Amino acid sequence: MKIVLAPMEGVVDHLMREMLTQIGGYDLCITEFVRVVDQKLPARVFTRLCPELLQGGKTRAGTPVRVQLLGQEPHWLAENAARAVELGSPGVDLNFGCPAKAVNKSRGGAVLLKETETLYRIVKAVRDAVPAQFPVSAKIRLGYDDTSLALDNAKAIAEAGASSLAIHARTKSDGYRPPAYWPWIAKIKQQVKIPLVANGEIWNAEQALLCQQQSQCQDIMLGRGALAMPNLARHIRDQAAPLPWPEVLALLMHYSEFEIAGDKGKYYANRVKQWFSYLKLQYPEAQQLFSQLRLLTKSRDILQLLEQQRSD
Numbered sequence: 001m002k003i004v005l006a007p008m009e010g011v012v013d014h015l016m017r018e019m020l021t022q023i024g025g026y027d028l029c030i031t032e033f034v035r036v037v038d039q040k041l042p043a044r045v046f047t048r049l050c051p052e053l054l055q056g057g058k059t060r061a062g063t064p065v066r067v068q069l070l071g072q073e074p075h076w077l078a079e080n081a082a083r084a085v086e087l088g089s090p091g092v093d094l095n096f097g098c099p100a101k102a103v104n105k106s107r108g109g110a111v112l113l114k115e116t117e118t119l120y121r122i123v124k125a126v127r128d129a130v131p132a133q134f135p136v137s138a139k140i141r142l143g144y145d146d147t148s149l150a151l152d153n154a155k156a157i158a159e160a161g162a163s164s165l166a167i168h169a170r171t172k173s174d175g176y177r178p179p180a181y182w183p184w185i186a187k188i189k190q191q192v193k194i195p196l197v198a199n200g201e202i203w204n205a206e207q208a209l210l211c212q213q214q215s216q217c218q219d220i221m222l223g224r225g226a227l228a229m230p231n232l233a234r235h236i237r238d239q240a241a242p243l244p245w246p247e248v249l250a251l252l253m254h255y256s257e258f259e260i261a262g263d264k265g266k267y268y269a270n271r272v273k274q275w276f277s278y279l280k281l282q283y284p285e286a287q288q289l290f291s292q293l294r295l296l297t298k299s300r301d302i303l304q305l306l307e308q309q310r311s312d
């Protein structure tokens, strides 16, 4: 079994990857997406989103971090994919599942799930541009409005030479409403011979097992669940109990200190709130704290509140 930490724009940044891979259990992380439109982006765009490029493309715990690209133009995606690996990304991931409105208006993201031929052309161009030893993976949903193209899309991506395919087992229209349709992945697996990674709605070890059984897939990708339970990968692999709240609080403080020490001010407050929105599903303490924290906009104030909570 391989466990992949899902890309999550706005919350799984390098600080989060650092902490979660330090706890352990992850084989690979995928970054938030780099938006590609019509140019070769400067190196700083990649290193800002993925500072791990400056340390061999791995987190300090040694977990590889693969850059994800999102766009619609095969040529420009290929150029930027080549740049990402030159800069040290151990492969490239292509995002075909992003439901965000702004992204879909300018195409890119989930809307491409309506265009099987474009998916093929993108994967082929990127595969041709990236040296063979580097994996080119892709991530899809089951479709846009419905699942009618799920098989064709997966087959096209495989035929174009993708090394593996992560499948978030819902359509764009399903949004994040449970359930995730894991048996659909098993259906795709019968016809697509590249390794598949099952994704969607895994919050604990029981669900991980059920997902593996129903998807017929050993490898899984964890998104919101990884934030709700910071040791979810260890919980799944080694039956570790959910991390106790005081340790979660220490992680939250570490995240804040990291940020105050030199990263970007405002961005953190939004990220920590986003993290809390998942933590409160697992920890009643987070639920209580969230009602106070949601009004704060400065990292320092958030840290102060966390410190107060620790000393209570």
Ligand SMILES: Cc1cc2nc3c(=O)[nH]c(=O)nc-3n(C[C@H](O)[C@H](O)[C@H](O)COP(=O)(O)O)c2cc1C
Pocket (backbone or CB within 6 Å): 006, 007, 008, 009, 010, 011, 031, 032, 033, 068, 095, 096, 097, 098, 139, 168, 199, 200, 201, 202, 221, 222, 223, 224, 225
């Ligand atoms: C806040 C948020 C941001 C996300 N950002 C990305 C992204 O940048 N790239 C991507 O491919 N998927 C993105 N996703 C989708 C997740 O990677 C994952 O497929 C989805 O959350 C389902 O998995 P889960 O049920 O384990 O959370 C995002 C999801 C959320 C909730």
